[in-house]
Amino acid sequence: xxxxxxxxxxxxxxxxxxxxxxxxxxxxxxxxxxxxxxxxxxxxxxxxxxxxxxxxxxxxxxxxxxxxxxxxxxxxxxxxxxxxxxxxxxxxxxxxxxxxxxxxxxxxxxxxxxxxxxxxxxxxxxxxxxxxxxxxxxxxxxxxxxxxxxxxxxxxxxxxxxxxxxxxxxxxxxxxxxxxxxxxxxxxxxxxxxxxxxxxxxxxxxxxxxxxxxxxxxxxxxxxxxxxxxxxxxxxxxxxxxxxxxxxxxxxxxxxxxxxxxxxxxxxxxxxxxxxxxxxxxxxxxxxxxxxxxxxxxxxxxxxxxxxxxxxxxxxxxxxxxxxxxxxxxxxxxxxxxxxxxxxxxxxxxxxxxxxxxxxxxxxxxxxxxxxxxxxxxxxxxxxxxxxxxxxxxxxxxxxxxxxxxxxxxxxxxxxxxxxxxxxxxxxxxxxxxxxxxxxxxxxxxxxxxxxxxxxxxxxxxxxxxxxxxxxxxxxxxxxxxxxxxxxxxxxxxxxx
Amino acid sequence: xxxxxxxxxxxxxxxxxxxxxxxxxxxxxxxxxxxxxxxxxxxxxxxxxxxxxxxxxxxxxxxxxxxxxxxxxxxxxxxxxxxxxxxxxxxxxxxxxxxxxxxxxxxxxxxxxxxxxxxx
Numbered sequence: 001x002x003x004x005x006x007x008x009x010x011x012x013x014x015x016x017x018x019x020x021x022x023x024x025x026x027x028x029x030x031x032x033x034x035x036x037x038x039x040x041x042x043x044x045x046x047x048x049x050x051x052x053x054x055x056x057x058x059x060x061x062x063x064x065x066x067x068x069x070x071x072x073x074x075x076x077x078x079x080x081x082x083x084x085x086x087x088x089x090x091x092x093x094x095x096x097x098x099x100x101x102x103x104x105x106x107x108x109x110x111x112x113x114x115x116x117x118x119x120x121x122x123x124x125x126x127x128x129x130x131x132x133x134x135x136x137x138x139x140x141x142x143x144x145x146x147x148x149x150x151x152x153x154x155x156x157x158x159x160x161x162x163x164x165x166x167x168x169x170x171x172x173x174x175x176x177x178x179x180x181x182x183x184x185x186x187x188x189x190x191x192x193x194x195x196x197x198x199x200x201x202x203x204x205x206x207x208x209x210x211x212x213x214x215x216x217x218x219x220x221x222x223x224x225x226x227x228x229x230x231x232x233x234x235x236x237x238x239x240x241x242x243x244x245x246x247x248x249x250x251x252x253x254x255x256x257x258x259x260x261x262x263x264x265x266x267x268x269x270x271x272x273x274x275x276x277x278x279x280x281x282x283x284x285x286x287x288x289x290x291x292x293x294x295x296x297x298x299x300x301x302x303x304x305x306x307x308x309x310x311x312x313x314x315x316x317x318x319x320x321x322x323x324x325x326x327x328x329x330x331x332x333x334x335x336x337x338x339x340x341x342x343x344x345x346x347x348x349x350x351x352x353x354x355x356x357x358x359x360x361x362x363x364x365x366x367x368x369x370x371x372x373x374x375x376x377x378x379x380x381x382x383x384x385x386x387x388x389x390x391x392x393x394x395x396x397x398x399x400x401x402x403x404x405x406x407x408x409x410x411x412x413x414x415x416x417x418x419x420x421x422x423x424x425x426x427x428x429x430x431x432x433x434x435x436x437x438x439x440x441x442x443x444x445x446x447x448x449x450x451x452x453x454x455x456x457x458x459x460x461x462x463x464x465x466x467x468x469x470x471x472x473x474x475x476x477x478x479x480x481x482x483x484x485x486x487x488x489x490x491x492x493x494x495x496x497x
Numbered sequence: 498x499x500x501x502x503x504x505x506x507x508x509x510x511x512x513x514x515x516x517x518x519x520x521x522x523x524x525x526x527x528x529x530x531x532x533x534x535x536x537x538x539x540x541x542x543x544x545x546x547x548x549x550x551x552x553x554x555x556x557x558x559x560x561x562x563x564x565x566x567x568x569x570x571x572x573x574x575x576x577x578x579x580x581x582x583x584x585x586x587x588x589x590x591x592x593x594x595x596x597x598x599x600x601x602x603x604x605x606x607x608x609x610x611x612x613x614x615x616x617x
Contacts, residue, residue, distance in 0.1 A: 129573055129576075132577075133576065133580070136580045136584070139584070140583065140584065140587065143587055143591075147591065147594075150594070150598075151598075152598050152599060152609045153609050153610045154610075155591070155594055155595050155598050155599065155609075156595070156599060156607050156608075156609040156610040156611075157610040158591060158595075159522065159591060159592070159595050159604070159607060160607075160610075162587070162588055162591055163522075163525060163529075163588075166529055166533075166584060166588065167517075167529070167532075169584075170529070170532050170533050170536045173533070173536040173537075173540070173577055174535075174536040174539050174540075176540065176573075177536065177539040177540030177541075177542075177543045177570075177573075178539065178543055180540065180543050180544065180569075180570070180573075181542070181543025181544065181545075182543075229611070230610055230611055231610070233610070234610050
């Protein structure tokens with residue numbers, strides 16, 4: 001049994017059980033932190049193993065692939081698991097100052113760990129039906145977290161979130177059924193081999209489109225994103241940070257996995273659709289953000305816009321574009337989770353998230369202002385932060401294949417992103433508070449528990465930005481694996497038949 | 498048999514879509530459960546139907562003798578039913594809570610999280 005594949009899954013599940021039993025006890029929050037810390041160590045161990053071996057696979061219950069459930073980690077899976085663990089750890093610490101006693105009693109920490117388990121499982125599985133099951137684990141945990149406060153806003157946002165996500169789930173399930181009917185297998189590696197032998201390639205494209213729509217809802221691409229801005233600004237800040245960082249990215253990961261490994265039979269059609277979807281997602285997302293005035297709503301629309309860049313990387317399907325997509329995924333999770341955490345601190349200091357009604361943060365809490373500027377500028381793509389390299393690689397990839405219009409859109413959306421970020425900056429940080437409040441960090445409960453995760457994630461952004469070379473090299477290795485899945489297939493199935 | 502079940506799936510999907518287009522949240526949920534049943538049937542049919550041949554291994558053999566029904570889709574459907582049931586139970590309670598706290602099941606009137614006029 002390959003322990004390094006199962007540990008990143010087993011740890012959050014065990015932590016969830018312990019945290020649930022201790023939910024009425026203040027120790028519960030610390031259980032969650034220690035569990036996330038151990039999960040981080042386990043995912044670092046997995047990363048080390050994968051960096052060395054390239055791809056590792058484990059057959060659960062020792063059923064030989066493709067009959068049993070396979071857990072498999074290539075570089076993409078490993079880096080996603082690692083970044084999930086980092087985000088989880090940061091948010092678990094932040095929760096000390098964010099989660100009320102009542103929310104803890106209702107089982108916040110247990111649900112949070114279950115969510116991490118679901119996300120990690122989705123990254124590690126090598127089986128399409130198993131991916132569905134992990135999606136459900138993730139979904140049900142996220143439903144619980146979303147409506148934990150039980151207020152009108154949460155219920156209202158929750159209804160839309162639940163409804164649209166359930167539709168996507170059913171579509172995913174139907175797609176699984178049809179694909180199984182055509183190929184007789186659901187193992188990713190086996191599918192990659194068998195789809196070529198399918199007689200009716202047109203029908204295969206139909207199924208591919210079903211998966212594209214199903215994962216597109218999860219990833220919140222245009223025109224399927226409406227659940228996201230309806231829900232992400234309603235729950236606790238810890239919850240929206242982990243949602244913003246991880247959930248949509250699972251959809252992007254699933255898109256990348258299926259549309260590089262399985263559905264690469266008709267790139268001319270499927271990836272052209274993805275290209276249009278990506279451009280529209282970027283533009284609509286950033287325009288939506290420009291129209292908002294709530295801190296978290298602005299950020300929510302920016303998630304959508306940034307998802308567009310990642311999908312664009314996949315749609316172009318050149319090596320450089322995929323490097324950009326992978327780099328973007330990693331950078332975006334760190335930055336976006338961080339911005340939501342900062343929104344939480346800003347809310348506690350100033351009493352609101354509506355940017356026109358708050359202010360004065362720069363004067364009285366300059367540390368927070370700097371910590372905001374780093375991820376905000378990174379999101380907009382300022383050098384020398386991580387977002388600059390992510391955007392640079394994507395734009396370079398579009399220029400290389402002479403897609404001037406797409407490059408123009410990507411750059412224009414970057415400019416619009418700066419507009420929204422300066423709106424938050426000018427209103428929430430620079431101008432004086434309309435009620436004359438002087439928000440000071442020293443008045444914050446659990447000040448360090450909130451500032452340390454924010455500072456840690458910001459430091460990571462700066463580190464990637466100043467030192468991009470190893471990360472780009474890593475993304476290049478990942479891309480090589482995605483474009484030539486031979487290693488993936490042989491590791492899962494043994495020798496290719 | 499396959500044709501008959503395919504038509505049934507079509508009817509289920511059509512009714513589901515009709516119900517889900519209603520503004521009433523409860524109708525939407527009923528549509529959702531029909532749709533999930535259609536998905537389950539799709540998996541079942543996609544696994545090919547072999548009536549009257551249960552997948553049993555006779556004494557003394559390692560594999561079933563002759564053509565038997567495919568057991569895998571049934572396992573998949575069973576998993577999907579259980580998960581779908583759990584999610585539906587949650588969604589039903591959520592709809593009830595929504596009715597209690599928002600006072601309506603009409604989805605057009607659910608604008609608390611996204612008010613028409615931004616409160617500025």
